Amino acid sequence: MTMVVCVQVVVENGIVRVTLSIPEGMITGIEYNGVENLLETQNPDENRGYWDLSWSKLGKEHIGMYDRIVGTNFSVVVEDPEQVELSFTNTWDSSSQSDLVPLNIDRRFVMLRGCAGFYSYAIYEHLGEWPGFSIAETRMVLKPSQTKFHYMALSDTRQRIMPMPEDRASGEPLAYPEAVLLTNPINANLRGEVDDKYQYSCENKDGGVHGWICRECTNDSSVGFWMITPSNEFKSGGPLKQDLTSHVGPTMLSMFLSAHYGGDDVKLRFEEGEPWRKVFGPVFVYLNSASDAEDPYTALWEDAKQQMAIQVQDWPYTFPASEDFPKKQQRGSVHGRLLVRDRYINEDDMMADSAYVGLAPLGEAGSWQIEGKGYQFWTNADTKGYFRIDNIREGDYNLYAFVRGFIGDYKYDVNLTITAGDHINLGNLVYEPPRDGPTLWEIGIPDRTAEEFYIPDANPKYINKLYLSHPTSEAKAPAPVDRFRQYGLWERYSNIYRESDLVYEVGVSNYQRDWFFAQVTRKNETKNAYQATTWTIVFNLTNVDHHNSTYKLRVALASATYADLHVQVNGPERYNPIFRSGLVGADNSIARHGIHGLYHLFNIDVPSDLLIVGTNLIFLTQSKRDTAFEEVMYDYIRLEGPLNSH
Incomplete structure (x- = not known):
């Protein structure tokens, strides 16, 4: 040279x-x-x-x-x-x-x-x-x-x-x-x-x-x-x-x-x-x-x-001359197995199939998604939940994980100090996702994105041909290719729901067809202004446990942009919201053609005296209405019965 x-x-x-x-x-x-x-x-x-x-x-x-x-x-x-x-x-x-x-x-x-x-x-x-x-x-x-x-x-x-x-x-x-x-x-x-x-x-x-x-x-x-x-x-x-x-x-x-x-x-x-x-x-x-x-x-x-x-x-490369870049022999590794315990799904611990498992600086569960000062090391577990993370720089870390199909974030309760040459066996780790009672109904798939919900066709005036559907084979219907990356999908909500907002009936509606992927504001063309939107979930209960019982509503957000989410149960005209998120998120996900931003999980108590036998309603209101881009994208919603109820 x-x-x-x-x-x-x-x-x-x-x-x-x-x-x-x-x-x-x-x-x-x-x-x-x-x-x-x-x-x-x-x-x-x-x-x-x-x-x-x-x-x-x-x-x-x-x-x-x-x-x-x-x-x-x-x-x-x-x-x-x-x-x-x-x-x-x-x-x-x-x-x-x-x-x-x-x-x-x-x-x-x-x-x-x-x-x-x-x-x-x-x-x-x-x-x-x-x-x-x-x-x-x-x-x-x-x-x-x-x-x-x-x-x-x-x-x-x-x-x-x-x-x-x-x-x-x-x-x-x-x-x-x-x-x-x-x-x-x-x-x-x-x-x-x-x-x-x-x-x-x-x-x-x-x-x-x-x-x-x-x-x-x-x-x-x-x-x-x-x-x-x-x-x-x-x-x-x-x-x-x-x-x-x-x-x-x-x-x-x-x-x-x-x-x-x-x-x-x-x-x-x-x-x-x-x-x-x-x-x-x-x-x-x-x-x-x-x-x-x-x-x-x-x-x-x-x-x-x-x-x-x-x-x-x-990787890690052997050639960098800076002592600030540690070589392979100066790093360590951890390995183990992650299991999931949810007795309302399976009496036995379940394998954390393909879970994301990573080391990141010390923090709370889920803090890795906003962390950038230090270093992070991630891998996918195999189908049986076994994982190995190699080439970890020396330092103090927490081990974090999240598993498709389960809400929330896992954090191992022991801080890990990695030194050169360490090969730490963590054995079996068990993640117990948030759960208070049996699932009464659920909407979506807990995967930290809104991708499984209804993503409309783009307005023909505003397309990128790369993201139009295309045939996967002669025998199959056209397959979507990152449909969410098209411009202007926030406008399609008002085109589809012209007179009233989305209503989703549990057991009848299909979230892939009937749940719009982002709850956005509605454009009032006459006033050239934006309106808040309220989505309604309709569900039936055959019995309600009124004996000092509390039901639990789990609302996982895949994204939020300057949003304020209010939740009301059975009669918005009679009750104040049982939950207000306050101003949350600055993801700009829908404006920037994303299907998720930062993950948020809200665990909301629903007093049993708000529920009735028969038809019940939950109202989700995104109350901010200054621009077209204030929104929430839901990842997954679940209503749980009281603890030990059937």
Whole structure:
């Protein structure tokens, strides 16, 4: 490998050539397969490849500040025939009272011999005497060439020719800022489609590889340009946290932390004097090529997935020079088995089939979904509930879990301290989900999403063709493909329920057909205002235990956006709500085409004297009505009889 240092530093290994500015550390050029620069050369040097963050001073969270991370010192950490590692640092000057984020940041770039790409990671540090602040977002950004890269891929089913930036600029802005109706796109096939970067979000667990393909990038081959994330240990929010990937620009992101689909709850807040240090990454920027004799889109995507699997297998990497990144021998593991105990379902303990089990910093049950200061390590249990979590960094953790088919969050009641070389056997662990009595009725599936409910067809005026239903085979009906990612579905509620709100009759209605996936506000076109909505659940009881008994209503929310949920039983005109959530959630899930945000579980006492033999009614009112985007998405609702009732 060779390295040339002048105003810029150039690193190459015979496959890839990467140019970075000194001392700023901006990626200004990537040469591969005969293409002089895969990045957008019409952009200035500082807007081709970079790290950035959004933050606020404590007490001034309403004033968001943006820092593109610019190095002030450059050094070569490793230079030998096998590896080059470069460091670009910026140090916060406490005496300057700077409006820069109060962090020391050391960004590293690594190139290995024989490797078709390069790695990047960073160490963020907040010293104890520095002022408090909050971080809303930090990420690595690459801007591929607009003239070369038009095809984007982020999963087997989510890949397509994308619009151009000019198409968005000439399009019609829609109700949410990121959404644009393409009215006169360069590619006429895209006319009438909606483009929105949030339509290409995905969960951490599914975001291992995404990127762009240049068809006929050279005379005889096509080129793929990929962002590979081999581990999510440094990302915030756990396996279900949703975030951006690639989108029109072309833009390719590695999101480490953001408030997307979570709001202020997931921002990192640091008090004055609070020390902190964290490594983000490494992530791998991978390049591949395919002969034009092949189907380049399929060939390059499949190869990128194979490369992702290789990178996952190689984690934790052996090459990072920073002592802040522990190698495999410096880490530990835990294993065990998770069982579920619910005597109203089964007299025997049940296997936690495919449960998510993870280690995250110390906290309450479920706190992992808003945690980002530390590291998280997750796995899926097997069909019998056995799990193993490897490569855990040293530190203090709680073990958390959640199981599809059961409400709530599990937390192991013993704090775990992991040290190098530990292999801890936790044996059998038992999760007892919330339960007071037998199930009288239930709506939905407890899976932390609203995906099983009725998701309507998009308004034909506002579609993304990628998410239209398509046939799975000649023998089957069209299958939905992420229908919830279409624009404007909040408007469809008022179209479907024109005169009155949703009424769901237990034992008659079907939640897949009759329960709209989001309880949104209703647009009053005459007054150009929004109205609160009240949904009604109708159910029959053949007997009611009135002997000092309390029934239990479990309401699990998959998402909430500036909502205030009220619950009333049998006669809203006569009774005050038996439950008010208060203002809850800032997920923006429906506006950002998500099917869930943060999970909330409300356990509501229903006094038996409110219930009658015969027909009963439960009213669910989402009382906030300022915008189209205030909503709740239900995950699951269950009414339980009193303890020991039959």
